[in-house]
Amino acid sequence: MAELILEAKGVVKRFGGLIAVNNIDFTLERGSICSIIGPNGAGKTTFFNTISGLYKPEEGEILLEGKRIDRLSPDKITAIHMARTFQNIRLFGSMTVIENIMVGAYTRLKQNAVQAVLRTKAFKDEETRAQAKAEELMDYIGLKNVGNELAGSLPYGVQRRVEIARALASAPRLLLLDEPTAGMNPSESEDATSLFRRLRDELGITILLIEHDMKVVMNISERISVMDYGEKIAEGTPSEIANNPRVIEAYLGRGAAGGDAAEIAAAAAEGSDVGEEASK
């Protein structure tokens, strides 16, 4: 078994009386692409927020590369090479695209205020490098000629890409993507899927995503975890998940069969062989 990059043990997150994340155990192998799916309100994003430090779990432990991170602040977690994107894109709208990406590199830049004021050679070199790196990332993600545009003025699909580029600028080893293809048309989400695969294959980044688009999920994931009412109800390969009665029940209600469930199964059949190929 490969080394675990992320490990969650008995994580509980409550909001008042509501248990949003209930006693979740979760592991993620280095170099894999995995998904978390589940109906709306299942607690997927809350789980993401807990992993990335925006929420503190009431119980349980979270380990990143064997190190406890559940008491660390989000910026410290980013510093130890975990990055994320948001479900409802949260770019810095009135900053340019290139600045957004350079903000992502914050923890990787060593400059301090004194160097910045004195414009030392080290500072200038680092700024030049940071900008070059940001441009490189833009090329890699496929963002052309938008470097000086304000991020808020860009079309939705481009903003999604900028957000991924910004996350990549922090040199993550684990990347959390919260519904990265939401609002994309089929061809866009296909591009996105192949991008995620490139990130893993070429840059060696482990990817965990929350996704609603079953086609994407079944296509790209090596393993899928299913959440419902804050609990993990199933885990397995795409084909296992597609045929899991509890999953079908969670999505479609008790007693539902055939119909929409068949769609999931069909998507799984289509995608799983590609996914397995990638994992070899």
Place this chain on the structure above:
Amino acid sequence: MESTKKSALGSFGAFLNRGTTPYILTFALTLLSTVLVYSSPRSIPAFLLFAISAALVYFLKLKKGYQLGMAVLIAVVIVPILGARNIFYLEVIFQIAVFAALALGLNIVVGFSGLLNFGYMAFYAVGAYLWGFFGSQQAFLLHEIPGTAPQGTPFLLAPDWFYLFIFLGVIVASIVGLILGLPVLRVRGDYLAIITLAFGEIVRQLANNFDKPLNLTNGPQGITPIQRPTLPRGLMTWFNSVVQPIVGHSITDDQFYNIMFYLIALLIVITVVIVTSRLDDSKIGRAWAAVREDELAATAMGIPANKLKLGAFAVGASFAGAMGVLFAASRTFVSPDTFTFLQSVSVLTMVILGGIGSIQGVIIGAAVVVILNIQLLPSLSLFLANLRQSDAVIPIINFPWKNLSNQLDPSKYQRLIFGIILIVMMIYRPAGIIPASRKKRELKGAVGADPSTGGRGQGAFSEDAKADEGADRG
């Protein structure tokens, strides 16, 4: 409508920027306005023309060397000579410099990092009282009742400690900024505004009430006299030998002090501008902007938001601290009345009017507000008051000014007019006189495709060129 207006302005700008036009224009205008101000020192149009010609040097597309040369000529030669002729102008420009530094400091907190601060004057007060206490006899009057200084009380420090205290003012004010920052980190938006407002009032009330049990601040009466640094006699003789033939009289000590304080203020403003623009164009400035835009996303991108907010408070406060020390020395007097809530708001007004987050904008904002407040509006009042004394009638309705009731005394309209100007500005130009714009970077992939490159040749009246200007200066 909007676009035609813009393009008209743009082509006018392009015309001004063509070939040698801007050089001839700025030089001739500066010369003309200097002569005008010099020959009629009380004329407001002449002074405004002078202010505009100085601004044009900055905003037209000129060679950097020429701009720098003109700036030095205006700031170091023309202004002191005009000031020697009519000390009032020096006062106006001194105040512009002081408030520009304050507004730039507040701009870091409000404009860059998006933290509302209604108590900014507190930091200015800290600087002012710092030198007020150590630069006066107050240390020997701790057990005296305010206003009863015995004859011959010595001063605590030699006057030239003043220069060191400018730096101490920076340090002490930034420490106070950190202290204010700590509770402030827990709140946002409206709540933050209220806390800073309260903080500003607390500092003023401390100054007001710390005349007992130990008389540290001399209470509402304020501390006086505060020492000024000693005059550089040699420089003064030299300056007199140059200026006396021009102005026709030699410069008194007080006038020379005014010139000196003006130059120190100018030096501080330049330092502040350099520090501000360089910080803005670094990872710290980007992080400030990110925290302002979306704090949660910023922390998720690895930015320690609390540390940066504290930093913003400290840096912003430090500028006010330095200016406070200078202010105390230049007035030789500090009292709590200078540091009211209204003053904090008026600095905020300069920031918002000029262009929140924009360095040039904030300076212009400070200049506009100061000129309006101490020059234009008072003279308008004076003009109206004179009308009331005369037999003139209000046109159209044929109503004699004389018969206007006291409640409608036009000289009381100063604040009204100022308020109307603010309202109109906020409606028609909410981003300020010179709105903040993000720095355009030169990207290798973007040649030709970047729409902003088209603006380069356009000159100073298009937004992009201004952004370029700002970037070049950074």
